[in-house]
Amino acid sequence: xxxxxxxxxxxxxxxxxxxxxxxxxxxxxxxxxxxxxxxxxxxxxxxxxxxxxxxxxxxxxxxxxxxxxxxxxxxxxxxxxxxxxxxxxxxxxxxxxxxxxxxxxxxxxxxxxxxxxxxxxxxxxxxxxxxxxxxxxxxxxxxxxxxxxxxxxxxxxxxxxxxxxxxxxxxxxxxxxxxxxxxxxxxxxxxxxxxxxxxxxxxxxxxxxxxxxxxxxxxxxxxxxxxxxxxxxxxxxxxxxxxxxxxxxxxxxxxxxxxxxxxxxxxxxxxxxxxxxxxxxxxxxxxxxxxxxxxxxxxxxxxxxxxxxxxxxxxxxxxxxxxxxxxxxxxxxxxxxxxxxxxxxxxxxxxxxxxxxxxxxxxxxxxxxxxxxxxxxxxxxxxxxxxxxxxxxxxxxxxxxxxxxxxxxxxxxxxxxxxxxxxxxxxxxxxxxxxxxxxxxxxxxxxxxxxxxxxxxxxxxxxxxxxxxxxxxxxxxxxxxxxxxxxxxxxxxxxxxxxxxxxxxxxxxxxxxxxxxxxxxxxxxxxxxxxxxxxxxxxxxxx
Amino acid sequence: xxxxxxxxxxxxxxxxxxxxxxxxxxxxxxxxxxxxxxxxxxxxxxxxxxxxxxxxxxxxxxxxxxxxxxxxxxxxxxxxxxxxxxxxxxxxxxxxxxxxxxxxxxxxxxxxxxxxxxxxxxxxxxxxxxxxxxxxxxxxxxxxxxxxxxxxxxxxxxxxxxxxxxxxxxxxxxxxxxxxxxxxxxxxxxxxxxxxxxxxxxxxxxxxxxxxxxxxxxxxxxxxxxxxxxxxxxxxxxxxxxxxxxxxxxxxxxxxxxxxxxxxxxxxxxxxxxxxxxxxxxxxxxxxxxxxxxxxxxxxxxxxxx
Numbered sequence: 108x109x110x111x112x113x114x115x116x117x118x119x120x121x122x123x124x125x126x127x128x129x130x131x132x133x134x135x136x137x138x139x140x141x142x143x144x145x146x147x148x149x150x151x152x153x154x155x156x157x158x159x160x161x162x163x164x165x166x167x168x169x170x171x172x173x174x175x176x177x178x179x180x181x182x183x184x185x186x187x188x189x190x191x192x193x194x195x196x197x198x199x200x201x202x203x204x205x206x207x208x209x210x211x212x213x214x215x216x217x218x219x220x221x222x223x224x225x226x227x228x229x230x231x232x233x234x235x236x237x238x239x240x241x242x243x244x245x246x247x248x249x250x251x252x253x254x255x256x257x258x259x260x261x262x263x264x265x266x267x268x269x270x271x272x273x274x275x276x277x278x279x280x281x282x283x284x285x286x287x288x289x290x291x292x293x294x295x296x297x298x299x300x301x302x303x304x305x306x307x308x309x310x311x312x313x314x315x316x317x318x319x320x321x322x323x324x325x326x327x328x329x330x331x332x333x334x335x336x337x338x339x340x341x342x343x344x345x346x347x348x349x350x351x352x353x354x355x356x357x358x359x360x361x362x363x364x365x366x367x368x369x370x371x372x373x374x375x376x377x378x379x380x381x382x383x384x385x386x387x388x389x390x391x392x393x394x395x396x397x398x399x400x401x402x403x404x405x406x407x408x409x410x411x412x413x414x415x416x417x418x419x420x421x422x423x424x425x426x427x428x429x430x431x432x433x434x435x436x437x438x439x440x441x442x443x444x445x446x447x448x449x450x451x452x453x454x455x456x457x458x459x460x461x462x463x464x465x466x467x468x469x470x471x472x473x474x475x476x477x478x479x480x481x482x483x484x485x486x487x488x489x490x491x492x493x494x495x496x497x498x499x500x501x502x503x504x505x506x507x508x509x510x511x512x513x514x515x516x517x518x519x520x521x522x523x524x525x526x527x528x529x530x531x532x533x534x535x536x537x538x539x540x541x542x543x544x545x546x547x548x549x550x551x552x553x554x555x556x557x558x559x560x561x562x563x564x565x566x567x568x569x570x571x572x573x574x575x576x577x578x579x580x581x582x583x584x585x586x587x588x589x590x591x592x593x594x595x596x597x598x599x600x601x602x603x604x605x606x607x608x609x610x611x612x613x614x615x616x617x618x619x620x621x622x623x624x625x626x627x628x629x630x631x632x633x634x635x636x637x638x639x640x641x642x643x644x645x646x647x648x649x650x
Numbered sequence: 651x652x653x654x655x656x657x658x659x660x661x662x663x664x665x666x667x668x669x670x671x672x673x674x675x676x677x678x679x680x681x682x683x684x685x686x687x688x689x690x691x692x693x694x695x696x697x698x699x700x701x702x703x704x705x706x707x708x709x710x711x712x713x714x715x716x717x718x719x720x721x722x723x724x725x726x727x728x729x730x731x732x733x734x735x736x737x738x739x740x741x742x743x744x745x746x747x748x749x750x751x752x753x754x755x756x757x758x759x760x761x762x763x764x765x766x767x768x769x770x771x772x773x774x775x776x777x778x779x780x781x782x783x784x785x786x787x788x789x790x791x792x793x794x795x796x797x798x799x800x801x802x803x804x805x806x807x808x809x810x811x812x813x814x815x816x817x818x819x820x821x822x823x824x825x826x827x828x829x830x831x832x833x834x835x836x837x838x839x840x841x842x843x844x845x846x847x848x849x850x851x852x853x854x855x856x857x858x859x860x861x862x863x864x865x866x867x868x869x870x871x872x873x874x875x876x877x878x879x880x881x882x883x884x885x886x887x888x889x890x891x892x893x894x895x896x897x898x899x900x901x902x903x904x905x906x907x908x909x910x911x912x913x914x915x916x917x918x919x920x921x922x923x924x925x926x927x928x929x930x931x932x933x934x935x936x937x938x939x940x941x942x943x944x945x946x947x948x949x950x951x952x953x954x955x956x
Contacts (some may be wrong), residue, residue: 429847450846458849471840475862488848538848 115285115318116142116165121222123160123169123342134160136342144285146314149350151323151365153553154524157342158322162288165320166203167195172405183285200227204279208291214263220274221259228282239281247279248315250307259640269300273307280311287319293328296480296578297416298624305331305626306637324553326365327588327626330354331633338362351630365554366628368434371561371587375606376405378590380445382542383428383461386436390427396432397423399598406540408568410575412585412606414621415595421578424595425544428576429463442541459489462535466547468527472519478505478530479515485537502534507570508563526557529563536567544576549584561588582625586610594618680948688944694937702748709741714896715853721910724919731923735909739923742898750899751934753814754880758872760818761879765825766868772826773833784830786825788861795820796885803891813892817882821875828871832864858949866949877935884931900927 123135133467135157142165150158160173167187169175182203187195199205204227207213216221223276224246225239231610234242240259247255250273263271272292280468292308293301304646309332312319319346321332324410329336330351336353338345338361347360357363383405390398398420399468406410413421426432428439439446441460463642465471472481482504485496492500502512508529519527526549535543545564549557565588579585585592592609594601602609613623701708709718710729715737722732730739748868760917768787772780797817806812836842837860845859887901895902907924914921 177699431843431847455849458847463844463847465844467840471844473841473859473863476858485848488850534844605852 111245113144114141115144115183116140117179117181118165119160119179119181121159121161121164121180122176123164124174125160126172129262131174133176134342135164137178138339138344140165140337141467142286142320143320144318146335147312147319147321147333149321149323150331150339151326151329151336152339152345154326155341156339156567158324158339158343159290161339162290162320162322163205165286165288166199166205168199197231200284201231201233201282202284203286203288204284204595206272206275206287206289206292208294210275210292211263214271216263219260219262220266222280224259224274224278227278231282233282240438241529243277243281246280246311247274249311250274251303251310252276252277263393267300268374269296269304272296272304272484276304276308276311278341280315281316283315285318287317289319289321289323289332291323294323294325296502298582299416299620301328302626302633302636304626306633308332311631313487325626326554327628327632330628330630338365343606349584354630356556371565373565373588375590375592376409377605378409381405382407382408382441383576384440384443385424385428386438386440387601388424388427388434388439389390389422390432390434392423392432395599401437401595401598401600403593403600403603405574405576406591407541407574408572409429410568410577410595411588411591412577412579412589413595414579414582414585415601416621418578418597419595420548420598421580421595423598425463425546425576427576428544429461455489459485459538460541460557461544462538462540462542463544464528464531464535464548466548467551468524468531469519471531472527472534477516477518478522481519482533485534489538500537506539507536508533509568523556524552525559528552528556528560532560532563532567536571536573540573542576544578547580548576548577550579550581557584564588594621598640671835684944687940691937691940691944694933695941696750698747698934698937701744705748707843708950709738709744711738711741713737713741713745713898715741721913723917723918724923730926731920733903734909736895738897739903739907739926742903743900743930744905745898746900747930749893749897750883750901750931753810753893754847754876754883755813755898757818757821757879757883758876760814761821761825761875762868762872764818765822766829767856768822769826769829770833770860771852773830773837773860774852774855776837776872780830783826787826790820790888791827792822796882799882799886800889800891803886808891808894810893810897813883813886817879817886821879821882825871825875829864829868833860836860836863854863866945870942870949871939873945880931880935900931903927 118138118140120137120139121135122133122137124131125134126132138161140148140161150162152158159168163170164175164180165182167175167180167182167190175188178188182198185194185198187198214220221243222238224243225234226243227237228234228239229236243259244255247258252258252270252273258266258270258274266274276292277285289308291305296304305328311317319332321329321330321563332348335347335349338353338359339348340361345361346353346357348358353362381404385401385403388398388401389396401420401424403411403413403424405618413424415421423432427434430446430448430453433448439448441457446457449509479498480503482501486492486497486500498515501515505514510526510529514526514530515523519530522530531548549560552560561584564575566576577585577589589606591604592606593603594609594617601617602615610617610622612619626632670861717732717736717738719730720732720734720736722728722736724731728738728740729745733739733742768783772783799820802816803812806816842855842859845855850859883892883899884901884904887899888905890902890905893899904924904927910920910924
């Protein structure tokens, strides 16, 4: 893309303060940004790096509780910091548009898509209502939405999440802006949906020559979208380079470490002895069937990954195993012995031997209990230890998860995301289980922290011989740590086998689509994939 | 650019290692930041408790000691005069603090044990248990509580015990509603599911998992409920069905001395006398509300925009 075109946006030495703990902190510590017309710039970094704050600042906007303290933000010759709020409002929605992470929350459920799509361009007087509606339909078609002539008459709840995200991009483009800011627009979508949305966005941006800032924490995604990538950390710029240079030769150690996460590798191994087996399990919530005829086997000391998009029945399978949802048919065998279907009929020993780790460590730990109580409780409850023996065991477990005794008296609110998840792991280990169900345990975490947690889980498996059921939608994680893979789609098992077998062709239709939809860390992947997927994606992903 | 360590260590992620302050130290820090209204409320409450506890030492005369002259004017012997049968008003005010506050506290505690306990059971069990308990409470709430209380008191008689139990049961309906609502939000959290998966019993889940997380609204409600119970008792006493003579309490003191008000045109102080117990009730109610307001502001995170 052109980097020699004229400059659209410059931000120089921007400092933004945020208010927390009753004082002002710097969240952005003097960052420079230069964006040319028609160029796409990617912001990447962990949560808390200041990506979104910086993106909003490009519109001259600071969230409540934030303020732009110094620096210069010039958009097409207009100084946004010095301009009046009124002047800035004139630009927003007209020449600068914003696409938020959650389209479902950004649309007003009481109005149709079309009404909302044309609203800003009509209000800013750029187009008349009928012109805008005409243009919106054109954009719907450009965004690859089904039935572009009539889809605008639907309400937000009548279209899927992926379609809504595309409608939101159409909304942003409707006023023919010079700059669009995308803030994690595909993070909430399934991979198979994400690839379509990305393709539609990319195409629309290219066709209309719009400049964009693309904010994400997913490297592979930014590699598809951006011409240049800026890496941010702790509110400071780490480095900036054209995408292909950044991918092939990152300079800064921090950037290198971000790239390295995807390098965990481990060969898949099978095992003869089965710890747990689901046999032809059928389960339903009320009358809604969720699992149909599902059979899964977990070998001792190995990791079985359950993959599939949301709604495929992965988490329901976990609920059946733990006894929270007794199945309608079929049985769960633990060491070749049938487990009682309902939780209340299981013995304490049954409960001890199957433990669970949740996606969100925030809600999985009681915010009013200290680490000592959280980890100590299973030690008391299952193993009957008392007093000092409990403390000693807690200390041992803290050592196992690479933390130390100073964490004993902390509350969950005083820990970072990665530490919280480690405490949850320790709580599961405290019961000395045979099987741990990990439900999306890394998906709420940043790349580096993810890597740490995955390495820890692998180390613990080697040391303690515990088996994992790893529920995830992230194929990269599966490649890293799984032995066997179970692919699920709409409540059925599509395929099950050793990791290497599943990941090498030939694939059944759905597995093929799923694997092909995972963004790769190379430029031009998106274009290739879209061609390759061809007609198949229309049928499978929009279903 | 800053130097960034190349190795990742989970321990180093949050650098500040903090030791937990004792609750006393934390309470003191909070108190020092408290607004004037909260300090005022706390002072009032502490003063009332002091008076209630040390009533026999503070009162110049006995609670039911009768002097020859009824409706005596204020004098050094009887600083606030005497009532319609010649009992010292100041002494009865002081003893009244003990009786009225004591009974109101006991009633509020009982209401919370009944209402809160049932609400937690309903929230945890859900399904039929929840339905039956909730509808039962709805039926109780549908009947105007003061009239219902009057009816029950005339059936069971106005003893202190029946007074406490009846008001507690009637007030527990509101406690139930609130506790169930806030507990429902906590019950769906994953840590409660985790406790269930661990095999914990209902009692543990109630006490250890849910209760600590719903304490702030409950404490605030306790303060408000206390005021309402207090007013209900005073109202019932004023109607003659509350605390029975010769036990001193503020509600009946207002009623017994109400006729003194017509002497205000001759002696202003005589006119003030029946208003004093009413003022005592009002002051305590205001004090408690100030403290509750402050507490709610501290715990709910509702603050003025900066």
